Amino acid sequence: MSKPLSDHDRKKQISVRGLAGVENVAELKVAFNRHLHFTLVKDRNVASKRDYYFALANTVRDHLVGRWIRTQQYYYEKDPKRVYYISLEFYMGRTLQNTMVNLALENACDEAIYQLGLDMEELEDMEEDAGLGNGGLGRLAACFLDSMASLGLAAYGYGIRYEFGIFNQKIVNGWQVEEADDWLRYGNPWEKARPEYMRPVKFYGRTEHTPEGVKWVDTQVVLALPYDTPIPGYRNNIVNTMRLWSAKAPCDFNLKDFNVGGYIQAVLDRNLCENISRVLYPNDNFFEGKELRLKQEYFVVAATLQDIVRRFKASKFGSREIVRTDFAQLPNKVAIQLNDTHPAMAIPELMRVLVDEEKLDWDKAWDVCVRTCAYTNHTVLPEALERWPIDLFHHLLPRHLEIIYEINRRFLQYVASKFPGDNDRLRRMSLIEEGGCKKVNMAHMCIVGSHAVNGVARIHSEILVATLFKDFYELDPHKFQNKTNGITPRRWLVMCNPGLAEVIAERIGEEFVRDLDQLKKLLKFIDDDAFIRDIAKVKQENKLKFAVHLEEHYKVKINPQSMFDFQVKRIHEYKRQLLNCLHMITYYNRIKKEPNKHWTPRTIMVGGKAAPGYHTAKMIIRLITAIGEVVNHDPVIGDRLKVIFLENYRVTLAEKAIPSADLSEQISTAGTEASGTGNMKFMLNGALTIGTMDGANVEMAEEAGEKNLFIFGMRVEEVDAMDAGKGYHASEYYNRIPELKQAMDQISGGFFSHKQPDLFKELVDLLMHHDRFKVFADYEAYIKSQDKVNELYKKPKEWTKMVIHNIAGCGKFSSDRTISQYAREIWGMEPSLEKIPAPDEQLK
Incomplete structure (x- = not known):
């Protein structure tokens, strides 16, 4: 056997990590020095390791940008069906090395950094983990984004840009101690704010039933500011988007409620509504019924659905730009995947948009909703299943509570027609759980409002239909599927x-x-x-x-x-x-x-x-x-x-x-x-x-x-x-x-x-x-x-x-296999290993 290679030599040798051509290396060194100088305003005399990391990250990002823009242009021209993967968690980890691997840049970057007299591993260690998830569910979402881009699917990940991710754990005298994860402290070179796509999200208020329809009035508005992160596929020139929403107070937030003397307090109170995207709830397989958590869940789906409808309307057929208004076409152009029950509010929110805003009649809107949405279940543990108190709904989202009651009324009528006289079954299957404190069962809402329900391993899916969702399986067995998880x-x-x-x-x-x-x-x-x-x-x-x-x-x-x-x-x-x-x-x-x-x-x-x-x-x-x-x-x-x-x-x-x-x-x-x-x-x-x-x-x-x-x-x-x-x-x-x-x-x-x-x-x-x-x-x-x-x-x-x-x-x-199955069997899309045309040469 030959003597062991150093990491540096090995990386140069591994073809699956890309070639280190002399021309590529020279260009990367020039770009690195340019970013150090013009982006970071530093020279080698005063630059820190973190500055070098940011210079390298920006250099690699340059190679993403052309592909990212070209991918979005390509989707606009082709107008494919799009999938929206909504998750309250995306546990991405670090981005730099993964991006270099997917763009076949790693060996060239490694050589360039080596020639610049720097240590690649030291620079990689300066990157903060994007810890916007608790564990399996959030990491799965991250693997899925990689696979969706690598398989050429027009896919978007939608979630929340938590200011503080999963806590940092210290062990002090043998005990766990939590520290806040201030992952954005030094900035994030991978994200791009998109204030032009800011969306209003409403809370509280009351409903008015008028001849023109239901109106949700006297609401408090929070703005959702999107931040986009590029998700590169594996060497196919495709770069998809993860869009994370950050909560912002509108300029007039609370000001109208105060006299001149209360101005300072009114400005300070803006923080209260911006708390929505402040911190990730650090619970895994445990439901915590706090108002702030329900706000987070509604915030992400309300902003996302506005984006989905905007993109659906601004479509292109052939060479004609149109405003698409036929919402019967929505399920043919849009698939919404709910990653567990956390984004379950997408179902009543989509109904509210279609019925109250787009003026569809209920039956047509419901057909569109069910054919568009699909639900993934991640647990059978009873303490993990979300059940929200009716009183909280009435206070925070009064219109949605009315919609949920109407969904439930019509659904129970349907169940009664299939199983006449079985009142126990009606009680078990109701979206509203009776008892001391009435609650909305979010898993039931997801099943009723989706055309597909899947578990995440064969044995898990079998347990779901045999126990937890047995009644629903007996009613609609065609809805239930298995999609065994995978990793990238x-x-x-x-x-x-x-x-x-x-x-x-x-x-x-x-x-x-x-x-x-x-x-x-x-x-x-x-x-x-x-x-x-x-x-x-x-x-x-x-x-x-x-x-x-x-x-x-x-x-x-x-x-x-x-x-x-x-x-x-x-x-x-x-x-x-x-x-x-x-x-x-x-x-x-x-x-x-x-x-x-x-x-x-x-x-x-x-x-x-x-x-x-x-x-x-x-x-x-x-x-x-x-x-x-x-x-x-x-x-x-x-x-x-x-x-x-x-x-x-x-x-x-x-x-x-x-x-x-x-x-x-x-x-x-x-x-x-x-x-x-x-x-x-x-x-x-x-x-x-x-x-x-x-x-x-x-x-x-x-x-x-x-x-x-x-x-x-x-x-x-x-x-x-x-x-x-x-x-x-x-x-x-x-x-x-x-x-x-x-x-x-x-x-x-x-x-x-x-x-x-x-x-x-x-x-x-x-x-x-x-x-x-x-x-x-x-x-x-x-x-x-x-x-x-x-x-x-x-x-x-x-x-x-x-x-x-x-x-x-x-x-x-492989998550590629998992996503191919989701695409074909749930979303009605065909994955592809084809490359799209490369973008024009990087702008010098």
Whole structure:
């Protein structure tokens, strides 16, 4: 084997990252210096690393602009059907490197920066993550935007430009502490404000029913100011748009309500309405019924629908510019995808626009609405489902409450005609939930107002139609579909794992970047010793690199020869970080009991944020850090076991961690995780999965072969049977399994919290008496499965062959496949890998 390449040399060599032509490099250096001088008003004597990052970002952005304008011109000329993906979250991470990869600029930029005497990785590290999401749902939206552009779909992402994204997590004395994420402090070179498209959004007020129709009057107006971010497709000259709305007070906000003496206070009060886009709600899989949150949800759909209608009206047929007024054509030209129930207000808002403003009769408007909208469900957890109090609706959005009542009245009439006399069914299916506090069930509204409803993994979609939405499925089975989630191979392989991308490209060419199914060809090399060595070598290089990162940023020294065992995701009881904790303690106890035995060394890393108000999740973090404090300082253990909590897990840290992983923990209780996408990222980057048959794990086991994953624990049917039968009794397992009892006794007895023996009393009580997610029921199977993992890790060749089986089975889990299915089966659009004509030469 030749000597390892430096990162710099490797990037120059990898063709999937673009060529570094002399001409390109020279042009980039000129543009970089021009931006440093004219845009940033600096020279090399006073410029900081951040200035250099901004100069590079602007240089790369120059290559986007022509393509961005050309793409919009192309859509105007062709007038294709457009898809509007509305999401309250877009977890984009960093943009610079991803843009360079998609424009085939990375090697040229890398060479230019190298020749300028600067360090590319240092500049990339100056970029703030755009953390406008909590986890899976927001990151999925980001992957979808990449795929929609790469597949040539005329697509727009619409959301909120939160001033503060997901909080930064600090670990202080073992506890999570939140800090505000001021990601816009230094500016954002990727966005362009579009004040000319500012839109008014109304709140409060009352309705008047007049002969000319219903009028919504005496409202408070907030302006929605759009900021556009370019979304480049993979080397096809297409650049789509993500448009995020920022709340602004109108100039006369509150001024008319004050006399001259109240002027100062009136101006200060403008802040109150601008709070709408101030901060992302940091809850994942938990519904928080605050007025500000409902304002955010309505704000984004009201502004977006005005944009959609404006663009629909200003269309072009052939060479004729027209004002399109035939709204019956809207579903043929517009698809609206609701990412969970957060943008559910799009349905009553579209009805309000069509009936009150465009004067369509109700039946025609409803037909247009249903054929235009589609809904993706992301969870079956009852605490995550949105139910808004009627009183809040009446106060904040009185006209929409009237519309929802009318939708419900007509819908229940339809249900009664199909199931006469079944009043229980009518009650269950109503959009309005009766009881002490009447509420609007937003999931029901999404189902009734959409032509397609999908889950995000096959098992999840099956659970939806069998349980949560059973009544609706029996009424309209044709509405329900499955669209298994996916990840973009550009960011999650080519960008974050260049070594692996190169090894794959050497064997099967570069087409896998656009067509991940090509990875199946790797099975031809399953017994090729050179390929096995190359895969193992890339993994070891990634582990060494991550070990250096941990030492630099966390001051932790780990054994790079140890198995890197990761569980990184939001901290939540259903994801069962507590099961992982019990394994950590069990393994620790075994090593202590037989210190001279040959143990498989492990570094167990857990990362993820707990919602600030989620006390149990914060206690789980504290337990993990407490176990680490004991294990990591025990001289008997040495470097055979380390437990590390990864502070402030986010997209950028994931891009470093995932390529280094040996083992991926996907251990949720069967039937609780809708899909997961972290599981796919680990699989694609050469980690083996230990997991339950939950979410997309089921399909991963199908694609790679179940024998190539470490599957354990109860299946959904067994969980259901337990609930329907004798129930779950934690004490039975505690009394029967000595290692489990020992671990629990250590937690409850203060072994991991000497100074506060009762610190984890609540967690012990939860596990023993109130555990909805049945941690103990899967403990034995989990430990046995971990034993199998340890044994296989001692046989590097067999381990790596299993890794190759997993990588080769990843084709299905590309977001390109997911989006192609959405396009054909929900939106009525045809994806394309065609390039559009390149823009004119960049303006000098």
